[in-house]
Amino acid sequence: MKGLFKKILVLTLILSVLLSVAACGGATNNLSKTNNGNQEDSSNAANSKNDSSDVDSTSTEKVTFHIYKNGGFPDYPADGGEGKQDVLNALAAYGLPNVDYKVTAIGGDEYYDKLNILAVSGSLPDYMNIDMVTMTNFSDQGLIIPLEDHLENMPAAKDRMRQVDLDAWTYNGHLYAFPVAYLEGAINGPNTTGLIVRADWLEKLDIDIPETIDEFYEMLKAFKEQDPDGNGQDDTFGYIGRDTTLFEDVFGAFGIQPTFWMETEEGLRLGSTLPATKEALAVLQQWYAEGLIDPDIFTNDQSLQDQKLANSKGGVYEGSGFSASVSNPEYAALLNVVPTAKLKGIPAFKGPKGESGRQEAPPGYGNSHAISANCQDVDLLVKFLNWCADDGENGGMYLCSVGVEGKHFELSEDGTKINQFVPYNEIYAYGLGNPIRFQQVVDRRWMEDSAVECFEAFDGMYRENKFWGTTPSMLDYPDTCEELFREYLAKIVMGSLPVDAWDDYVKDFYAMGGDKIEQEVNEAYQALNK
């Protein structure tokens, strides 16, 4: 027994030493490749500092841009896949033979933890997804560079960017991130969310699409009381949703959005502090008391909301226009149970004073990028980004969006539709699509007709947020602008606090840094609009 133990111990030690040597050997090989200007990328301990571009002495040698994407792409190959060669060939034909790239993808909030650590150690990547808070911090520290002068060198993207996005990413007078660009047309806009309704229930109960808040209330009542699913039980609700639901259309009908900065005679005020919020809260409290709103609405997560939809427990919810596509999992699950079910997007309904409008999407479509001060060849990177947005000859817009023409998709004759041959995850696995959408041009011509109809119904139904930026006090009081309101919203709607508690909310808001935030927002807004 002792002998056996000794043998195992000796063998394990030998194996671990061998593995150690192998690992060190591998690192050495990689290092030498990089130093030789080889196309292979650095990927080891010894050159870990070089998370910036590897610029070589002669212009014909490859420059590898290190790019960080905020998202999960489990299908995207570590080496860039077959698609990378297609991209490099197209780049060469476009006059950029010396560009190479390496993508690191991290999803969720951890992405920003990682960026902050890289920033502290001085090894930020060349180009990275960025959010508003990080942009503010990094620009204050000089870690990312102003981009307004470079914008002129990427006409393919610049001409399709929205001015409001460029304004939102402007801080201290400089543009610090490239927002996404958009193709023309209602379906390609930044706004994707709205109210989705069970159109088959509307037909069954002979109800028209509601145009006013009163008609909407009647519709919710009918969904609750008239057994739209026909199972003979009182088990349906009008409004279903999840913990993030903000009843945007209801607040919109009273002319406000609680988490948006609204223009008033006294300057910009947060919507939740305006008296119209109280009126909307009174309506919601009444609807909840009548059982028109799912009682679990403030605790559901996305999957619980999907379950309620799939099990025909609710008739209307705030969702993405994509969910009206029959291939979407929750729609498919619903069809599996009720083959005649139909989901449809509806326009925002009007309130007592004829007002309406849901929340517009934040600037940048969640895919804005900044260039770090570490980047050694910004001009070349900007040319590369322009290629990403260019749909002309040898341009990369389609490669970065829907893959290789003829292999992954085909354009309709009139160019208005994209017919995809493979699902998106196969395009990612090939090395194209979203993982390399470094300068995105939003193009949704691939959507199914049902989703297109939904986007068209949503078109023009959005209310503007007058200020998207971040101020120092917002960082000091991170819960004041939204979390505090959500807490009061849940308690008031569920009836555990009276509607008059809204007055306490306003007091709490100003006591918890709201006065400073409001002042800073107004100063920043005035500076932007000078």
Next chain:
Amino acid sequence: MKKRKNFSDYVFDIVNTSLLIFISIVMLYPFWHELCLSLSSAAESTRGGIFIIPRQFTLEAYKLVIRSSFIWTSFYNSIYCAFLTTVIGVLFTSMLAYPLSKKELMGNRSISFVVVFCMIFNGGMIPTYLVVNNLGLVNSLWALILMAIVTPYNTIIMKNFFTSLPTEIEEAAFIDGAGPLRIFFTIVLPLSKAVLATIGLWLAVASWNNFMMPLIYLNDRELYTLPLYIRQVIDGQLLARTTGEGAQSAVESVIGATIIITIIPIICVYPYLQKYFVKGVMLGSVKG
């Protein structure tokens, strides 16, 4: 002599067994739920609810997960890290703990103080990152291995075990001419299999489940470990939902399939090492 069971003994057994079965089911159900989700159709897994058996049985989710070459790369990386962390960790921890178990060692108290000090105070994420970066270990699996091999807690557990070994055995070996190294490798270690297995298992499980360290220290996708891969799958499903670029697969079933695949190795190893695990818990409690 065997005592005959009376009525209250039977009642106790029935209540006890029922309670333990109930607790077992409560513990087992989350795992069973994920297994059923992963084997159910996209539509049925989205419908949710309680799963007794998979609904509309399909292996689609597994096909989707296994098709990605990335999962095998991350499997390899995780096994590589777990194996080396365990082997090197057990060796180094025992080599630190053994001398510390000898009271006559000069500087014993000082070194023990340093070990305990590290247990209570540590440098924090960013200073540690800077040290690892300056050592040239960032973007290398060795950052994960070397950072995890010796922990104060494991050292103290092992030191306590060594202290409890009878010194007479070592003295006898010493009289027979064995040196300290020989005593350590041929006498002490073979007598300490329980603690070695326990610490080894702890190190392996900790390495297998580690998420933050790979996230912080690894940049290249070819170095990603399984927890990072699972996170990519979950984020990928959420992103697909936001952008409408889904693959007609249900989020829940794909996540379920990924979780099942990744915990299989631990499930295979665990039953065989469980007895050591129980011993390990006792080690920390009774010896001083």
